[in-house]
Amino acid sequence: MTYCIGLRLNKGLVFMSDTRTNAGVDNISMFQKMFTWSKPGECAITLLTAGNLATTQSVVSILDERTKAYSDREPSIIEQPSMFQVARLVGETLKEVIALNADTGQKASTAFNATIILGGQVKGGEPRLFLIYPEGNFVEASKDTPFFQIGETKYGRPxxxxxxxxxxxxxxxxxxxxxxFDSTIKANLSVGLPLDLLVYENEQFEFSHQHRIDADDSYFNTISSGWGDALRKAFHSLPNFKFK
Amino acid sequence: MTYCIGLRLNKGLVFMSDTRTNAGVDNISMFQKMFTWSKPGECAITLLTAGNLATTQSVVSILDERTKAYSDREPSIIEQPSMFQVARLVGETLKEVIALNADTGQKASTAFNATIILGGQVKGGEPRLFLIYPEGNFVEASKDTPFFQIGETKYGRPxxxxxxxxxxxxxxxxxxxxxxFDSTIKANLSVGLPLDLLVYENEQFEFSHQHRIDADDSYFNTISSGWGDALRKAFHSLPNFKFK
Structure with missing residues (x-):
């Protein structure tokens, strides 16, 4: 499993992803699930991935190849005229990769599906945040639903x-x-540290902050232990129940 | 879906269940999922059910029939010598009902599975709390894991x-x-009010409190609106993050 969040604020976009992948509880690995592309002054784009690792790595590799020098490697993710076009490109790439795997002679018991959070800004447009489905289509965050979660989303949603x-x-x-993330990590072994953090500030066309939060990060540990106390205090601050 | 909790305290046992059942989002109904049996001074037993409604109703009906007068209706749930034997009886009944449905000519796309929380006390033993699986086997709550949840368990777990x-x-x-329950109801349409509440105090051999919490229950509404504020306060009470 996985847990990733993309949050749309008035100031910009914030992303966080875990790094644990697993095939059963006895086969866990660490893989980055956050990928960025940027062209200073022109665009800054990030993908957060959940689902089949072979699928998501393949999608990222294809998109990455296309940003390399050779002029025949088109379309390039950093040359799209808008975030909508970026979303279409990523969606189509995802759909193609899944279709390719589903058609191979070898059959696996697991699905090749994956889901992607896409965020960023292309010059001339607003910063935008999308959720891309395995079918290649996508929805955009709005004022009503200003964030997307993928993977193990329930524990950390409230x-x-x-x-x-x-x-x-x-x-x-x-x-x-x-x-x-702390609520999720405490409840589900398939979501694990370290966490990748990424911040995009409106109209910067490059990411302001990108850093990794390890298990020994003192701020994370303060939050992790402090949240238990804060929750208990919050709980006790509510009016008491009385039996009638 | 469903949400039920069984909690073991030093003072006794507390249970809560929702009442929503659904087959798709456009076919919702209200059904009780909490069932009690008691014999004053001898035993007090409750079941909370999640899963296929036909299965759980059938299990409860069979157990219920067996508590009726006819002497050939054996074994009776209120005549068991211990909670362990009650758990075995419920587990066997559940397994039988599932097996019976699975063997019919008609095939359904849904599974007939169900999971049950069983709690109570039989004279001569301690109050006990069990989680019974569709296979008929069960586990008991302990000091390490003093509560069980069934159904939509994730939102309300942290x-x-x-x-x-x-x-x-x-x-x-x-x-x-x-x-x-409030966190769960806010997040998942398949869990809904009213809620059934049941309290068992150690060594009473009858339930102390049993009542239904409706959508217009003023205490529930206080908790529901107050918890949002309390959570926000708890969140703001944590030390602030600083970019390095």
């Missing part, structure tokens, strides 16, 4: 629903995501 | 993990369960 605010600072958004 | 305390009062346990 706190985002309650504490998200479009006007929040990047720092608060990171704190919120860490709380959400 | 708060129970963090705020549960074996020494808590029945009132606090009800408050905790309502917070857990």
């Amino acid at each position: 706190i985002i629903v309650r504490a998200y605010d479009a006007d929040m600072s990047f720092e608060d958004a990171v704190k919120l995501m860490l709380v959400s | 708060i129970i993990v963090r705020a549960y305390d074996a020494d808590m009062s029945f009132e606090d346990a009800v408050k905790l369960m309502l917070v857990s």
Whole structure:
């Protein structure tokens, strides 16, 4: 499993992903699930992936190849005129890779499906956030639904629903995501540290912050232990129940 | 879907279940999922059910029939010498019902599986709490894992993990369960009000409290709106993140 969040704020976009992949509980590995492309002053794009690792790595490799020098490697993800076109390119690539695997002679018991969060900004347009399905189609985040989660989404959802605010600072958004990840990591062995964090500030066309939060990160550990106490306090602050 | 919790406290047992069943989002109904049997001074037993409704109703009907007058209706759930024997009886009944449906000529696309939380006390033994699987086998709650959830368990799990305390009062346990249910109901349409609440106090051999919490219950609504504020306060009470 996996857990990734993409959050749309008024100031920009914030992303976080875990790095654990597993095929059974006794076969776990660490793989990055966050990928970025940028062309300073022109565009900054990121993908967060969940699902079959062979599928998502293949999608990223194909997109990556296309950004290399050779002029015949078209279409390039960093040469698209809009985020909508980027989403179409990623969606089509994803759909093709899945179709290719599904058609091979070898049959696997697992599905080759994958889901992708796409975010970023292309010059001339707004920063945008998309959720791309294995079928290649996609939906965009809006004011009503300003964030997307993929993978093991349930444990960490209630706190985002309650504490998200479009006007929040990047720092608060990171704190919120860490709380959400902490609840998930505590409940599900298939989501694990380290976490990758990425921040995009509107109209910068490059990522402002990108860093990895390891198991020994002191801030994460403060949040992890502090959240238990904070939750218990919150719980006790509610009015008491009385039997009638 | 469904959401049910069974909680083991030092003072006794507390149970809560929702009442929504659905076959698709356009075919929802209200059905009780909590069933009780008791023989004053001898035993008090409850079942909470999740899964195929035909299966769980059939299990309860069979167990119910067996508690009726006719002496040939054996074994009776209220005549078992221990909670372990009650768990075996329920487990066997569940397994039989599932096997019976699985063998019919008619094939359905859905599974006939169901899972059951069983709790109560039989004179001469301790109050006990079990989780019974579709295969008829079961596990018992312990100090390490003092509660069971069935159905849509993920959204409401983090708060129970963090705020549960074996020494808590029945009132606090009800408050905790309502917070857990509120998070789940807000996130998943297949879990819905009203909720059934049941309390068993050690050595009473009858249930102390059993009541239904409707959508217009003022305490539930206080918890539901108050929890959002309390969570936001808890979130803001954590130390702030700083980019390095």
